[in-house]
Amino acid sequence: MELVDQTEPIVETPARPTSHPIETRGMSVHYGSFRAVKDITLFCQERKITALIGPSGCGKSTVLRCFNRLNDLIPTARVDGEVLYHGENIYRDGVDPVEVRRRIGMVFQKPNPFPKSIRENVAWGARINGYRGDLGELVEDALTQAALWAEVKDKLDESGLTLSGGQQQRLCIARAIAIKPEILLMDEPTSALDPLATLRIEELLQDLKEKYTIIIVTHNMQQAARASDFTAFLNMDLDRAGFLVEFGSTEEIFTRPRQKATEDYITGRFG
Amino acid sequence: MTDAKGSGSPPKDVRHHFHDQMAALERSMLGVAETAETMVGMAVEAVTTGNVVLADQVIALDAQIDNTYQAAHDQWIRLVARQSPVASDLRMMSVLLHLNITLERMGDQAVNIAKLTKVVDGLPRSEKIVEALREMGDLVRPMIRTAIHALVRRDIDETRLLPAMDEPLDRLNRNMYREVVACGADDKLLEWATRMMMVSRALERIGDQSVDIGEQVAYLLTGELHEFNDTGSAP
Numbered sequence: 449m450e451l452v453d454q455t456e457p458i459v460e461t462p463a464r465p466t467s468h469p470i471e472t473r474g475m476s477v478h479y480g481s482f483r484a485v486k487d488i489t490l491f492c493q494e495r496k497i498t499a500l501i502g503p504s505g506c507g508k509s510t511v512l513r514c515f516n517r518l519n520d521l522i523p524t525a526r527v528d529g530e531v532l533y534h535g536e537n538i539y540r541d542g543v544d545p546v547e548v549r550r551r552i553g554m555v556f557q558k559p560n561p562f563p564k565s566i567r568e569n570v571a572w573g574a575r576i577n578g579y580r581g582d583l584g585e586l587v588e589d590a591l592t593q594a595a596l597w598a599e600v601k602d603k604l605d606e607s608g609l610t611l612s613g614g615q616q617q618r619l620c621i622a623r624a625i626a627i628k629p630e631i632l633l634m635d636e637p638t639s640a641l642d643p644l645a646t647l648r649i650e651e652l653l654q655d656l657k658e659k660y661t662i663i664i665v666t667h668n669m670q671q672a673a674r675a676s677d678f679t680a681f682l683n684m685d686l687d688r689a690g691f692l693v694e695f696g697s698t699e700e701i702f703t704r705p706r707q708k709a710t711e712d713y714i715t716g717r718f719g
Numbered sequence: 720m721t722d723a724k725g726s727g728s729p730p731k732d733v734r735h736h737f738h739d740q741m742a743a744l745e746r747s748m749l750g751v752a753e754t755a756e757t758m759v760g761m762a763v764e765a766v767t768t769g770n771v772v773l774a775d776q777v778i779a780l781d782a783q784i785d786n787t788y789q790a791a792h793d794q795w796i797r798l799v800a801r802q803s804p805v806a807s808d809l810r811m812m813s814v815l816l817h818l819n820i821t822l823e824r825m826g827d828q829a830v831n832i833a834k835l836t837k838v839v840d841g842l843p844r845s846e847k848i849v850e851a852l853r854e855m856g857d858l859v860r861p862m863i864r865t866a867i868h869a870l871v872r873r874d875i876d877e878t879r880l881l882p883a884m885d886e887p888l889d890r891l892n893r894n895m896y897r898e899v900v901a902c903g904a905d906d907k908l909l910e911w912a913t914r915m916m917m918v919s920r921a922l923e924r925i926g927d928q929s930v931d932i933g934e935q936v937a938y939l940l941t942g943e944l945h946e947f948n949d950t951g952s953a954p
Binding site: 644647648651654670673674698699702703 | 733734735736737796797800801802803
Protein backbone atom coordinates (compact mmCIF):
# COMPACT_ATOMS: atom_id res chain seq x y z
CA MET A 449 0.00 0.00 0.00
CA GLU A 450 1.30 3.42 -0.91
CA LEU A 451 1.37 5.97 1.87
CA VAL A 452 1.23 9.57 0.85
CA ASP A 453 3.18 12.41 2.34
CA GLN A 454 1.35 15.60 1.57
CA THR A 455 0.61 18.87 3.25
CA GLU A 456 -3.12 18.94 2.55
CA PRO A 457 -5.01 16.92 5.15
CA ILE A 458 -6.93 13.86 4.01
CA VAL A 459 -10.49 14.38 5.12
CA GLU A 460 -13.45 12.42 3.87
CA THR A 461 -15.77 15.08 2.54
CA PRO A 462 -19.28 14.72 3.93
CA ALA A 463 -22.08 14.27 1.42
CA ARG A 464 -24.31 16.82 3.15
CA PRO A 465 -22.07 19.15 5.13
CA THR A 466 -24.78 20.62 7.34
CA SER A 467 -26.24 17.30 8.48
CA HIS A 468 -23.54 16.98 11.13
CA PRO A 469 -24.37 18.25 14.60
CA ILE A 470 -21.03 19.97 14.86
CA GLU A 471 -18.23 20.81 12.48
CA THR A 472 -15.45 23.29 11.93
CA ARG A 473 -14.52 24.97 8.66
CA GLY A 474 -11.13 26.56 8.18
CA MET A 475 -10.88 27.16 11.91
CA SER A 476 -7.75 28.78 13.32
CA VAL A 477 -7.11 29.79 16.92
CA HIS A 478 -4.65 32.42 18.11
CA TYR A 479 -3.53 33.07 21.66
CA GLY A 480 -2.33 36.65 21.30
CA SER A 481 0.06 36.59 18.33
CA PHE A 482 0.70 32.84 18.59
CA ARG A 483 -1.27 30.71 16.18
CA ALA A 484 -2.12 27.53 18.14
CA VAL A 485 -4.06 25.70 15.45
CA LYS A 486 -4.64 26.45 11.80
CA ASP A 487 -7.20 25.69 9.17
CA ILE A 488 -9.06 22.87 10.88
CA THR A 489 -11.95 21.45 8.87
CA LEU A 490 -13.58 18.63 10.76
CA PHE A 491 -17.09 17.27 11.09
CA CYS A 492 -18.49 15.02 13.76
CA GLN A 493 -21.15 12.43 13.06
CA GLU A 494 -24.29 12.31 15.13
CA ARG A 495 -24.27 9.75 17.95
CA LYS A 496 -20.77 8.64 17.15
CA ILE A 497 -17.54 9.06 19.06
CA THR A 498 -14.86 11.17 17.40
CA ALA A 499 -11.37 11.02 18.92
CA LEU A 500 -8.74 13.72 18.53
CA ILE A 501 -5.23 12.31 18.80
CA GLY A 502 -1.78 13.75 18.30
CA PRO A 503 1.43 14.67 20.12
CA SER A 504 1.50 17.06 23.08
CA GLY A 505 1.09 20.66 22.04
CA CYS A 506 -0.59 19.93 18.71
CA GLY A 507 -3.75 21.75 19.76
CA LYS A 508 -6.19 18.89 20.43
CA SER A 509 -7.60 20.50 23.57
CA THR A 510 -7.68 23.91 21.89
CA VAL A 511 -9.81 22.45 19.11
CA LEU A 512 -12.07 20.71 21.61
CA ARG A 513 -12.58 23.88 23.63
CA CYS A 514 -13.74 25.74 20.52
CA PHE A 515 -16.70 23.38 20.21
CA ASN A 516 -18.42 25.01 23.19
CA ARG A 517 -16.64 28.37 23.27
CA LEU A 518 -14.60 27.58 26.36
CA ASN A 519 -11.73 29.47 24.75
CA ASP A 520 -13.80 32.63 25.29
CA LEU A 521 -12.64 32.43 28.91
CA ILE A 522 -9.05 33.08 27.81
CA PRO A 523 -8.83 36.85 27.14
CA THR A 524 -6.16 36.64 24.41
CA ALA A 525 -7.85 33.81 22.47
CA ARG A 526 -9.24 34.52 19.00
CA VAL A 527 -11.09 32.05 16.82
CA ASP A 528 -11.20 32.53 13.03
CA GLY A 529 -13.16 30.44 10.58
CA GLU A 530 -16.39 28.76 11.54
CA VAL A 531 -17.63 26.34 14.17
CA LEU A 532 -21.04 25.18 13.02
CA TYR A 533 -23.62 23.67 15.34
CA HIS A 534 -26.33 22.26 13.07
CA GLY A 535 -25.10 24.65 10.42
CA GLU A 536 -25.11 27.73 12.65
CA ASN A 537 -21.85 29.46 13.52
CA ILE A 538 -21.62 29.49 17.33
CA TYR A 539 -19.10 32.36 17.16
CA ARG A 540 -21.60 34.59 15.34
CA ASP A 541 -22.60 37.84 17.10
CA GLY A 542 -25.63 37.38 19.31
CA VAL A 543 -25.05 33.70 20.15
CA ASP A 544 -25.20 33.15 23.91
CA PRO A 545 -22.15 31.09 24.96
CA VAL A 546 -23.99 29.86 28.05
CA GLU A 547 -26.70 28.36 25.85
CA VAL A 548 -23.97 26.82 23.64
CA ARG A 549 -22.44 25.17 26.72
CA ARG A 550 -25.83 23.88 27.85
CA ARG A 551 -26.21 22.00 24.60
CA ILE A 552 -22.55 21.04 24.34
CA GLY A 553 -21.27 19.82 27.70
CA MET A 554 -17.69 19.23 28.81
CA VAL A 555 -16.00 16.61 30.98
CA PHE A 556 -12.47 17.48 32.04
CA GLN A 557 -9.25 15.57 32.54
CA LYS A 558 -9.33 15.61 36.32
CA PRO A 559 -12.62 14.68 37.96
CA ASN A 560 -13.90 17.92 39.46
CA PRO A 561 -17.08 17.29 41.45
CA PHE A 562 -18.42 20.21 43.47
CA PRO A 563 -17.82 19.95 47.23
CA LYS A 564 -21.48 19.10 47.59
CA SER A 565 -23.59 15.97 47.94
CA ILE A 566 -23.73 13.45 45.13
CA ARG A 567 -27.36 14.43 44.57
CA GLU A 568 -26.56 18.16 44.43
CA ASN A 569 -23.68 17.58 42.03
CA VAL A 570 -26.13 16.15 39.52
CA ALA A 571 -29.16 18.38 40.27
CA TRP A 572 -27.37 21.71 40.51
CA GLY A 573 -26.93 22.43 36.81
CA ALA A 574 -30.51 21.50 36.02
CA ARG A 575 -31.86 23.62 38.89
CA ILE A 576 -30.03 26.80 37.87
CA ASN A 577 -31.26 26.19 34.33
CA GLY A 578 -34.81 26.32 35.66
CA TYR A 579 -35.62 22.61 35.39
CA ARG A 580 -39.28 22.12 36.37
CA GLY A 581 -39.54 18.33 36.38
CA ASP A 582 -38.93 15.84 39.19
CA LEU A 583 -35.31 16.41 40.29
CA GLY A 584 -35.19 13.00 42.01
CA GLU A 585 -36.02 11.29 38.75
CA LEU A 586 -33.53 13.44 36.89
CA VAL A 587 -30.76 12.53 39.36
CA GLU A 588 -31.54 8.82 39.12
CA ASP A 589 -31.73 8.92 35.33
CA ALA A 590 -28.45 10.79 34.93
CA LEU A 591 -26.62 8.57 37.42
CA THR A 592 -28.03 5.46 35.74
CA GLN A 593 -26.86 6.63 32.34
CA ALA A 594 -23.44 7.27 33.84
CA ALA A 595 -23.39 3.68 35.21
CA LEU A 596 -23.05 5.01 38.75
CA TRP A 597 -26.56 4.68 40.20
CA ALA A 598 -26.09 1.18 41.64
CA GLU A 599 -22.98 2.27 43.50
CA VAL A 600 -24.34 5.51 45.02
CA LYS A 601 -28.11 5.12 45.32
CA ASP A 602 -27.89 4.54 49.08
CA LYS A 603 -25.59 7.48 49.77
CA LEU A 604 -26.87 10.32 47.61
CA ASP A 605 -26.40 12.82 50.43
CA GLU A 606 -22.74 12.02 50.94
CA SER A 607 -20.17 14.37 49.47
CA GLY A 608 -19.18 13.73 45.87
CA LEU A 609 -15.58 14.01 47.05
CA THR A 610 -15.89 10.75 49.05
CA LEU A 611 -16.08 8.74 45.82
CA SER A 612 -13.12 7.06 44.08
CA GLY A 613 -11.50 8.79 41.09
CA GLY A 614 -13.37 6.65 38.58
CA GLN A 615 -16.67 7.20 40.37
CA GLN A 616 -16.01 10.94 40.56
CA GLN A 617 -15.45 11.05 36.81
CA ARG A 618 -18.71 9.16 36.22
CA LEU A 619 -20.38 11.65 38.59
CA CYS A 620 -19.04 14.47 36.40
CA ILE A 621 -20.46 12.68 33.36
CA ALA A 622 -23.82 12.38 35.16
CA ARG A 623 -23.64 16.09 35.97
CA ALA A 624 -23.01 16.91 32.30
CA ILE A 625 -25.85 14.63 31.17
CA ALA A 626 -28.34 16.06 33.68
CA ILE A 627 -28.69 19.32 31.79
CA LYS A 628 -29.65 17.27 28.72
CA PRO A 629 -26.95 18.27 26.26
CA GLU A 630 -26.77 16.95 22.72
CA ILE A 631 -23.00 16.78 22.49
CA LEU A 632 -20.44 15.76 25.11
CA LEU A 633 -16.86 16.96 24.90
CA MET A 634 -14.29 15.02 26.91
CA ASP A 635 -10.77 16.27 27.46
CA GLU A 636 -8.61 13.26 28.37
CA PRO A 637 -11.33 12.00 30.70
CA THR A 638 -9.39 8.95 31.91
CA SER A 639 -5.84 10.21 32.18
CA ALA A 640 -6.16 10.54 35.96
CA LEU A 641 -7.75 7.10 36.39
CA ASP A 642 -6.41 3.59 36.93
CA PRO A 643 -6.67 1.07 34.05
CA LEU A 644 -9.85 -0.62 35.26
CA ALA A 645 -11.66 2.68 35.88
CA THR A 646 -10.43 3.72 32.42
CA LEU A 647 -11.95 0.63 30.79
CA ARG A 648 -15.23 1.26 32.61
CA ILE A 649 -15.40 4.81 31.24
CA GLU A 650 -14.61 3.51 27.74
CA GLU A 651 -17.44 0.97 27.99
CA LEU A 652 -19.70 3.70 29.33
CA LEU A 653 -18.95 5.76 26.23
CA GLN A 654 -20.29 2.93 24.06
CA ASP A 655 -23.60 3.16 25.92
CA LEU A 656 -23.67 6.98 25.96
CA LYS A 657 -23.23 7.28 22.21
CA GLU A 658 -26.70 5.84 21.73
CA LYS A 659 -27.96 9.24 22.93
CA TYR A 660 -25.11 11.71 22.58
CA THR A 661 -22.57 12.82 20.02
CA ILE A 662 -19.19 12.55 21.74
CA ILE A 663 -15.84 14.15 20.98
CA ILE A 664 -12.90 12.97 23.03
CA VAL A 665 -9.32 14.18 23.27
CA THR A 666 -6.94 11.44 24.31
CA HIS A 667 -3.21 10.90 24.63
CA ASN A 668 -3.87 7.20 24.71
CA MET A 669 -3.95 5.83 21.18
CA GLN A 670 -5.29 2.47 22.32
CA GLN A 671 -8.17 4.34 23.88
CA ALA A 672 -8.94 6.10 20.60
CA ALA A 673 -8.70 2.74 18.83
CA ARG A 674 -10.95 0.96 21.32
CA ALA A 675 -13.53 3.59 22.02
CA SER A 676 -14.02 5.86 19.00
CA ASP A 677 -15.79 5.53 15.67
CA PHE A 678 -13.83 8.30 13.95
CA THR A 679 -10.33 9.55 14.57
CA ALA A 680 -8.70 12.85 13.72
CA PHE A 681 -4.91 12.97 13.85
CA LEU A 682 -3.44 16.41 14.52
CA ASN A 683 0.23 17.25 14.27
CA MET A 684 2.37 20.29 14.95
CA ASP A 685 3.78 22.20 12.00
CA LEU A 686 7.21 23.89 11.88
CA ASP A 687 5.62 27.14 13.11
CA ARG A 688 4.25 25.09 16.08
CA ALA A 689 0.68 25.54 14.90
CA GLY A 690 -1.44 22.39 15.12
CA PHE A 691 -3.04 21.16 11.90
CA LEU A 692 -5.20 18.27 10.85
CA VAL A 693 -3.21 15.53 9.13
CA GLU A 694 -5.87 12.90 8.58
CA PHE A 695 -9.45 12.26 9.56
CA GLY A 696 -11.38 9.08 8.90
CA SER A 697 -13.03 6.05 10.43
CA THR A 698 -11.06 4.71 13.39
CA GLU A 699 -10.87 1.33 11.69
CA GLU A 700 -9.21 2.86 8.68
CA ILE A 701 -6.85 5.09 10.66
CA PHE A 702 -5.61 2.14 12.72
CA THR A 703 -5.43 -0.48 9.98
CA ARG A 704 -4.55 1.42 6.82
CA PRO A 705 -3.88 5.14 7.34
CA ARG A 706 -3.37 7.04 4.14
CA GLN A 707 -0.86 9.59 5.40
CA LYS A 708 2.71 8.62 6.20
CA ALA A 709 2.70 11.01 9.18
CA THR A 710 -0.28 9.16 10.67
CA GLU A 711 1.38 5.77 10.11
CA ASP A 712 4.58 7.03 11.76
CA TYR A 713 2.74 8.44 14.76
CA ILE A 714 0.50 5.51 15.53
CA THR A 715 3.29 2.97 15.04
CA GLY A 716 5.58 4.92 17.34
CA ARG A 717 8.04 6.01 14.65
CA PHE A 718 7.29 9.63 15.30
CA GLY A 719 10.23 12.01 15.80
CA MET B 720 -26.04 -0.10 29.67
CA THR B 721 -23.54 -1.97 31.81
CA ASP B 722 -24.91 -4.46 34.28
CA ALA B 723 -24.17 -2.01 37.10
CA LYS B 724 -27.59 -0.61 36.35
CA GLY B 725 -29.80 -1.54 39.25
CA SER B 726 -27.81 -4.65 40.14
CA GLY B 727 -26.09 -3.16 43.16
CA SER B 728 -22.73 -4.59 42.11
CA PRO B 729 -20.11 -3.40 39.66
CA PRO B 730 -20.20 -4.93 36.18
CA LYS B 731 -18.38 -8.26 35.91
CA ASP B 732 -17.00 -7.61 32.45
CA VAL B 733 -15.86 -4.09 31.69
CA ARG B 734 -14.88 -5.08 28.15
CA HIS B 735 -18.07 -6.85 27.21
CA HIS B 736 -18.35 -5.05 23.87
CA PHE B 737 -15.02 -6.52 22.77
CA HIS B 738 -15.78 -9.93 24.27
CA ASP B 739 -19.13 -10.05 22.48
CA GLN B 740 -17.40 -9.31 19.17
CA MET B 741 -14.78 -11.99 19.79
CA ALA B 742 -17.49 -14.53 20.66
CA ALA B 743 -19.33 -13.66 17.45
CA LEU B 744 -16.15 -14.29 15.46
CA GLU B 745 -15.76 -17.65 17.19
CA ARG B 746 -19.37 -18.54 16.32
CA SER B 747 -18.78 -17.75 12.68
CA MET B 748 -15.72 -20.07 12.75
CA LEU B 749 -17.88 -22.86 14.20
CA GLY B 750 -20.26 -22.38 11.28
CA VAL B 751 -17.36 -22.71 8.84
CA ALA B 752 -16.17 -25.87 10.62
CA GLU B 753 -19.59 -27.42 10.14
CA THR B 754 -19.55 -26.54 6.44
CA ALA B 755 -16.02 -27.92 6.06
CA GLU B 756 -16.96 -31.20 7.72
CA THR B 757 -20.03 -31.52 5.50
CA MET B 758 -17.91 -30.83 2.43
CA VAL B 759 -15.39 -33.53 3.41
CA GLY B 760 -18.22 -36.06 3.84
CA MET B 761 -19.77 -35.13 0.51
CA ALA B 762 -16.39 -35.22 -1.26
CA VAL B 763 -15.62 -38.74 0.02
CA GLU B 764 -19.08 -39.88 -1.00
CA ALA B 765 -18.62 -38.32 -4.45
CA VAL B 766 -15.20 -39.84 -5.11
CA THR B 767 -16.07 -43.31 -3.81
CA THR B 768 -19.31 -43.51 -5.81
CA GLY B 769 -18.14 -41.54 -8.85
CA ASN B 770 -20.91 -38.99 -8.34
CA VAL B 771 -19.82 -35.91 -10.31
CA VAL B 772 -23.01 -33.99 -9.50
CA LEU B 773 -22.22 -34.26 -5.80
CA ALA B 774 -18.63 -33.23 -6.59
CA ASP B 775 -19.94 -30.02 -8.19
CA GLN B 776 -21.97 -29.33 -5.05
CA VAL B 777 -18.80 -29.57 -2.95
CA ILE B 778 -17.03 -27.11 -5.25
CA ALA B 779 -19.98 -24.71 -4.99
CA LEU B 780 -20.00 -24.90 -1.18
CA ASP B 781 -16.40 -23.72 -1.06
CA ALA B 782 -17.53 -20.22 -2.05
CA GLN B 783 -19.31 -19.98 1.31
CA ILE B 784 -16.11 -20.78 3.17
CA ASP B 785 -14.11 -18.34 1.07
CA ASN B 786 -16.59 -15.53 1.78
CA THR B 787 -16.52 -16.15 5.51
CA TYR B 788 -12.72 -16.42 5.38
CA GLN B 789 -12.48 -12.91 3.94
CA ALA B 790 -15.02 -11.43 6.35
CA ALA B 791 -13.44 -13.15 9.36
CA HIS B 792 -9.99 -11.96 8.33
CA ASP B 793 -11.22 -8.36 8.10
CA GLN B 794 -12.98 -8.58 11.46
CA TRP B 795 -9.88 -10.16 13.03
CA ILE B 796 -7.69 -7.28 11.83
CA ARG B 797 -10.24 -4.76 13.11
CA LEU B 798 -10.39 -6.35 16.56
CA VAL B 799 -6.63 -6.67 16.98
CA ALA B 800 -5.98 -3.13 15.73
CA ARG B 801 -8.62 -1.59 17.94
CA GLN B 802 -8.84 -3.74 21.06
CA SER B 803 -5.21 -4.60 21.92
CA PRO B 804 -6.16 -8.05 23.27
CA VAL B 805 -4.03 -9.51 26.09
CA ALA B 806 -3.62 -12.83 27.94
CA SER B 807 -6.42 -15.34 27.21
CA ASP B 808 -8.04 -12.82 24.83
CA LEU B 809 -4.77 -12.64 22.89
CA ARG B 810 -4.50 -16.44 22.79
CA MET B 811 -8.11 -16.70 21.63
CA MET B 812 -7.43 -14.22 18.83
CA SER B 813 -4.39 -16.30 17.83
CA VAL B 814 -6.55 -19.45 17.80
CA LEU B 815 -9.21 -17.73 15.70
CA LEU B 816 -6.63 -16.68 13.11
CA HIS B 817 -5.27 -20.24 12.87
CA LEU B 818 -8.76 -21.67 12.76
CA ASN B 819 -9.79 -19.38 9.91
CA ILE B 820 -6.77 -20.39 7.83
CA THR B 821 -7.00 -24.11 8.71
CA LEU B 822 -10.72 -24.40 7.95
CA GLU B 823 -10.27 -22.61 4.65
CA ARG B 824 -7.58 -25.16 3.73
CA MET B 825 -9.81 -28.04 4.80
CA GLY B 826 -12.41 -26.70 2.40
CA ASP B 827 -9.73 -26.58 -0.32
CA GLN B 828 -8.81 -30.23 0.34
CA ALA B 829 -12.47 -31.23 -0.04
CA VAL B 830 -12.54 -29.31 -3.32
CA ASN B 831 -9.38 -31.15 -4.46
CA ILE B 832 -11.12 -34.47 -3.83
CA ALA B 833 -14.22 -33.26 -5.68
CA LYS B 834 -12.15 -32.18 -8.68
CA LEU B 835 -10.36 -35.53 -8.76
CA THR B 836 -13.79 -37.19 -8.84
CA LYS B 837 -14.47 -35.39 -12.10
CA VAL B 838 -11.01 -36.13 -13.52
CA VAL B 839 -11.39 -39.92 -13.08
CA ASP B 840 -14.97 -40.09 -14.36
CA GLY B 841 -15.33 -43.21 -16.54
CA LEU B 842 -12.07 -44.92 -15.46
CA PRO B 843 -12.05 -48.43 -13.94
CA ARG B 844 -11.80 -48.63 -10.11
CA SER B 845 -10.35 -50.89 -7.44
CA GLU B 846 -12.89 -51.76 -4.75
CA LYS B 847 -10.11 -52.30 -2.24
CA ILE B 848 -8.92 -48.72 -2.65
CA VAL B 849 -12.50 -47.40 -2.60
CA GLU B 850 -13.04 -49.20 0.70
CA ALA B 851 -9.85 -47.74 2.17
CA LEU B 852 -10.89 -44.22 1.15
CA ARG B 853 -14.35 -44.73 2.65
CA GLU B 854 -12.71 -45.83 5.88
CA MET B 855 -10.46 -42.77 5.85
CA GLY B 856 -13.53 -40.57 5.38
CA ASP B 857 -15.19 -42.29 8.34
CA LEU B 858 -12.08 -41.68 10.44
CA VAL B 859 -11.45 -38.06 9.54
CA ARG B 860 -14.90 -36.56 10.04
CA PRO B 861 -15.04 -37.44 13.76
CA MET B 862 -11.60 -35.83 14.09
CA ILE B 863 -12.94 -32.50 12.81
CA ARG B 864 -15.90 -32.79 15.17
CA THR B 865 -13.69 -33.69 18.13
CA ALA B 866 -11.35 -30.74 17.54
CA ILE B 867 -14.24 -28.30 17.27
CA HIS B 868 -16.07 -29.83 20.22
CA ALA B 869 -12.91 -29.42 22.32
CA LEU B 870 -12.88 -25.74 21.39
CA VAL B 871 -16.55 -25.22 22.19
CA ARG B 872 -16.21 -26.97 25.56
CA ARG B 873 -12.71 -25.62 26.25
CA ASP B 874 -11.83 -29.27 26.95
CA ILE B 875 -8.12 -30.10 27.11
CA ASP B 876 -8.78 -33.85 27.55
CA GLU B 877 -10.72 -33.96 24.31
CA THR B 878 -7.84 -32.37 22.38
CA ARG B 879 -5.58 -35.21 23.56
CA LEU B 880 -7.77 -37.81 21.84
CA LEU B 881 -6.79 -36.46 18.45
CA PRO B 882 -3.29 -37.96 17.90
CA ALA B 883 -4.65 -41.47 18.54
CA MET B 884 -7.52 -40.84 16.16
CA ASP B 885 -5.01 -39.70 13.54
CA GLU B 886 -2.90 -42.90 13.64
CA PRO B 887 -5.17 -45.25 11.64
CA LEU B 888 -5.65 -42.48 9.10
CA ASP B 889 -1.90 -42.14 8.64
CA ARG B 890 -1.55 -45.93 8.38
CA LEU B 891 -4.19 -46.17 5.65
CA ASN B 892 -2.47 -43.37 3.76
CA ARG B 893 0.91 -45.08 3.99
CA ASN B 894 -0.56 -48.38 2.76
CA MET B 895 -2.22 -46.68 -0.16
CA TYR B 896 1.05 -46.69 -2.12
CA ARG B 897 1.14 -50.51 -2.12
CA GLU B 898 -2.46 -50.69 -3.28
CA VAL B 899 -1.74 -48.32 -6.12
CA VAL B 900 1.31 -50.30 -7.25
CA ALA B 901 -0.88 -53.42 -7.28
CA CYS B 902 -2.98 -51.73 -9.99
CA GLY B 903 0.08 -51.40 -12.26
CA ALA B 904 -0.90 -54.07 -14.82
CA ASP B 905 -3.80 -52.02 -16.16
CA ASP B 906 -2.97 -48.51 -17.47
CA LYS B 907 -6.48 -47.13 -17.01
CA LEU B 908 -6.79 -48.59 -13.55
CA LEU B 909 -3.34 -47.26 -12.66
CA GLU B 910 -4.35 -43.78 -13.80
CA TRP B 911 -7.41 -43.92 -11.54
CA ALA B 912 -5.39 -45.33 -8.62
CA THR B 913 -2.71 -42.66 -8.91
CA ARG B 914 -5.40 -40.00 -8.57
CA MET B 915 -6.79 -41.85 -5.56
CA MET B 916 -3.40 -41.59 -3.89
CA MET B 917 -3.92 -37.82 -4.03
CA VAL B 918 -7.36 -38.25 -2.47
CA SER B 919 -5.78 -40.32 0.29
CA ARG B 920 -3.17 -37.64 0.81
CA ALA B 921 -5.88 -34.94 1.03
CA LEU B 922 -7.76 -36.91 3.72
CA GLU B 923 -4.53 -37.48 5.63
CA ARG B 924 -3.90 -33.71 5.55
CA ILE B 925 -7.39 -32.99 6.87
CA GLY B 926 -6.60 -35.31 9.78
CA ASP B 927 -3.40 -33.37 10.48
CA GLN B 928 -5.31 -30.11 10.28
CA SER B 929 -7.76 -31.43 12.90
CA VAL B 930 -4.81 -32.24 15.16
CA ASP B 931 -3.52 -28.70 14.55
CA ILE B 932 -6.82 -27.27 15.73
CA GLY B 933 -6.55 -29.45 18.85
CA GLU B 934 -3.04 -28.06 19.49
CA GLN B 935 -4.41 -24.56 19.18
CA VAL B 936 -7.21 -25.30 21.64
CA ALA B 937 -4.62 -26.69 24.08
CA TYR B 938 -2.61 -23.50 23.62
CA LEU B 939 -5.70 -21.44 24.38
CA LEU B 940 -6.27 -23.38 27.59
CA THR B 941 -2.68 -23.75 28.84
CA GLY B 942 -0.77 -20.88 27.25
CA GLU B 943 1.77 -23.36 25.90
CA LEU B 944 2.03 -24.44 22.28
CA HIS B 945 3.16 -28.06 21.76
CA GLU B 946 2.98 -30.34 18.76
CA PHE B 947 0.89 -33.36 19.73
CA ASN B 948 2.90 -35.73 17.54
CA ASP B 949 5.63 -35.63 14.96
CA THR B 950 3.75 -37.57 12.33
CA GLY B 951 2.39 -34.32 10.99
CA SER B 952 3.14 -35.01 7.37
CA ALA B 953 3.14 -38.29 5.58
CA PRO B 954 5.87 -39.22 3.11
